[in-house]
Amino acid sequence: MSFSTMLSSMGEGMLRSCAIFILTILFSMPLGMIVMFLRRSRFTIVREITKIYIAIMRGTPLMLQLLMWYFGPYYLFGMNIRGYRFTAILLGFSMNYAAYFAEIYRGGMETIPVGQYEAAEILGYNKVQTFFKIILPQVLKAILPSVTNEIITLVKDTSLAFTLAYNEMFSIAKQIAASQTSFMPFVIAGVFYFAANYLVAFIMERIEKAFDYYK
């Protein structure tokens, strides 16, 4: 197999890896916000259930969670899981990352002094305005470094989709490496993940700079 055929079949895997990455970010970041609000709910029962959810998501391997999301419906409900693979992957990744993002957001919320809420209340801002105009921008600034870490981890974690035999880049690299007895696919995979994370770090640094204008 020539280097260019190797690259082109891996390129297709890269697109799939990117799809997992982008869709997971798109789903898990807003979902994490909801989970954070549930985690801070004034109803104890809601808080406790959310805590358990977060504990499970953080306390068990993502690989295992992916298997559960994929095979669970079949074993539990006898559901036909053909064509369900990609959905299971997105569910697994999004639900897992939402838990991590929720905890990051929660940490960020706790850095905001109560005086900010009180000033906003006295000035007449309603709850929604207070959150989106006053609190959230400050939370975002506070959590950017942790979010960067999390995103970099996600780039590498996309390779876990091989567990469900989804042909993302890492799975293809393994197949080619086995069939061609070549080490090259792994080198290409390594370069890909590294470059992707280099890009992530670059973009995040830009965003952090954009928040540098105060404090």
Add this chain to the structure above:
Amino acid sequence: MILQMNGIKKSFGDLEVLKDISMHVDSGEVVSVIGPSGSGKSTLLRCATFLETIDAGDISYMGRSAVTTNANGVATYVHHAELSQIKRYFGLVFQQFNLFPHYSVLKNIMDAPVHVQKRHKEEVRAEAMELLRKMNLENRADAYPCQLSGGQQQRVAIARALALKPEILFFDEPTSALDPELTGEVLKVIRQLAEEKMTMVVVTHEMPFARAVSNRVIFMDKGVIVEEGDPEQVFGDPTQERTIQFLRNYQR
């Protein structure tokens, strides 16, 4: 009458912080509230501005009732829409300024008038610049709070409160978080507002200032108003033993 508070009671758990406090503020009056640490001065302001809910008593602004207590001693606040209207009557300046760090000085002042009161942006901008001139900060409009001294931040906070055109402005120890050399510039601004007949209630430990600026002084201790009156009387010829004690400790 701008503010009327009757029989205010407030406890935190078992701790009774306000025990049956009544006070009123007339238009154009400057009232100073003094008293030892923990006597409930901040709590009184926080109850007056609805940051804390009272356990019993009545509060009304401009004759509009915000909370009333029935014969069974149950305090009931008016519904949300009416309370929001009433909240427009007052402003509060905090000890810790509480400016929004991600907004420039000008945006700190303009944002609420524009987005809460829905007033015209250009009109608000002109007024905000005028306020900054008054605060002697017209060249810091584009600065961020972190770039200002404490005294400057507090003056921005005062401008921010004034931009909403409150009927009455509360101050909770506006100079306590400042270095001694910066208190003067803030007190000067408050004094200037007093001359313009701005209605104000000022909790302060600056006794000479309270004596010079206020029309009335309230001395609080352990959750009650111990003595109240003309500043010359309260400072010069206090009648209550606790007031005498307190003022003596202050002279040092």
